[in-house]
Amino acid sequence: MALRELFRPGVRLDEDFWEELEATLIMADVGPYLADELAASAREAIAKTNLDSAADAHGLIEELLVGQLVSGSSQLLTAQPLTTILMVGVNGSGKTTMSAKLAYWLQEQGHTCMLAAADTFRAAAIDQLGIWAERIDVPMIAQQPGSDPGAVVFDALDSALARNVSHLIVDTAGRLHTKSNLMDELRKVQRIVANRVGAPAIETLLVIDAIAGQNVLKQAKIFCESVNVTGIVLTKLDSTARGGSVFSIARELELPIKLVGTGEQLNDMDMFDSVRFVRALLSETVPT
Ligand SMILES: Nc1nc2c(ncn2[C@@H]2O[C@H](COP(=O)(O)OP(=O)(O)OP(=O)(O)O)[C@@H](O)[C@H]2O)c(=O)[nH]1
Ligand SMILES: [Mg+2]
Known part of the structure; x- marks a missing residue:
């Protein structure tokens, strides 16, 4: 299943959802350990909100994944003179x-x-x-x-x-x-x-x-x-x-x-x- 499908309208943030999120991340080659960690921390973050639909949580989960990725600046180095x-x-x-x-x-x-x-x-x-x-x-x-x-x-x-x-x-x-x-x-x-x-x-x-x-x-x-x-x-x-x-x-x-x-x-x-x-x-x- 594509992650996008996971966030389709009408999907609730229930046990099945979190399991599917984890499975989908594994299929995208995130790695089982990290997939588990990401799904768990997303779940924790969502629990602190009153969101209950996957479509509404999409943005937050996306942000969380971005946060895991960013490490330092993506800018290429510029040095003088070379x-x-x-x-x-x-x-x-x-x-x-x-x-x-x-x-x-x-x-x-x-x-x-x-x-x-x-x-x-x-x-x-x-x-x-x-x-x-x-x-x-x-x-x-x-x-x-x-x-x-x-x-x-x-x-x-x-x-x-x-x-x-x-x-x-x-x-x-x-x-x-x-x-x-x-x-x-x-x-x-x-x-x-x-x-x-x-x-x-x-x-x-x-x-x-x-x-x-x-x-x-x-x-x-x-x-x-x-x-x-x-x-x-x-x-x-x-x-x-x-x-x-x-x-x-x-x-x-x-x-x-x-x-x-x-x-x-x-x-x-x-x-x-x-x-x-x-x-x-x-x-x-x-x-x-
Ligand atoms: N589809 C795709 N093919 C790529 C990409 N980058 C490189 N290739 C292809 O991968 C093959 C190897 O690319 P090279 O740039 O020769 O790799 P290299 O690291 O210099 O290889 P070695 O010098 O032998 O270690 C070539 O056929 C490239 O055309 C890419 O982003 N997408
Ligand atoms: Mg080469």
């Missing part, structure tokens, strides 16, 4: 695509960007970013496949500062959180940027695929333990009705969600808006 944005995450989560979308969006906002191809594992990865860079007319700094990502970033910082661009977006290789040597490499990249422009000028975005659901929490935690993650990017929201996993991730990690990806095209990106996100989740038809 903001460096590192895209990190497991393989295939959408880092390269989001790097391009973000550069495109920032340019539209009047900023100037540069891309750094720090995924040096595969020649195809450099080419993939290169094609985007050409399409959006953003300069890209790259080296040979197999070169040190730290060296690429070092070069890119030089170029970005010399050319006076406002944002350097660094696309890193997908890596499993269990590979400690690769996590060390990421730490090194972060250190190189920090040495050059200072740690507060780095936005490190953990890119998470919404389709992966609840499983990503563990990997997200390890990324956060390894590097200083400053925000979450949730991709592929167009492919799933189960974006609810973001509730538990945002809460557990105490990180703001900053951007969402909603498709494969350049325009398929939004700044995260918690109210809109919850509304979409509430109106989603979840398969039963």
Whole structure:
């Protein structure tokens, strides 16, 4: 059942309602523990009112869900003279695509960007970013496949500062959180940027695929333990009705969600808006 149906006119706030709310949240991938907690706290909040119809309680329950989601500001960092944005995450989560979308969006906002191809594992990865860079007319700094990502970033910082661009977006290789040597490499990249422009000028975005659901929490935690993650990017929201996993991730990690990806095209990106996100989740038809 979609949550929207739950709030249809005539539904009373009885035992069945609370059970259905919890079940529906679980189906939206909020996670059983959090679904139980959310339903219980909504019930408690509603008990303090004299509301007795689901339709009347809709707004309050929506507010409560939004409250659980918001952790810190969703605004992207702005630093002077240069903001460096590192895209990190497991393989295939959408880092390269989001790097391009973000550069495109920032340019539209009047900023100037540069891309750094720090995924040096595969020649195809450099080419993939290169094609985007050409399409959006953003300069890209790259080296040979197999070169040190730290060296690429070092070069890119030089170029970005010399050319006076406002944002350097660094696309890193997908890596499993269990590979400690690769996590060390990421730490090194972060250190190189920090040495050059200072740690507060780095936005490190953990890119998470919404389709992966609840499983990503563990990997997200390890990324956060390894590097200083400053925000979450949730991709592929167009492919799933189960974006609810973001509730538990945002809460557990105490990180703001900053951007969402909603498709494969350049325009398929939004700044995260918690109210809109919850509304979409509430109106989603979840398969039963
Ligand atoms: N539907 C949908 N597809 C997306 C979205 N973002 C990325 N993709 C697709 O997901 C696939 C992987 O995207 P990439 O950007 O290459 O992911 P990546 O994290 O850079 O992958 P690796 O570099 O291999 O770790 C591509 O086919 C993208 O077109 C999204 O928001 N929605
Ligand atoms: Mg990539």
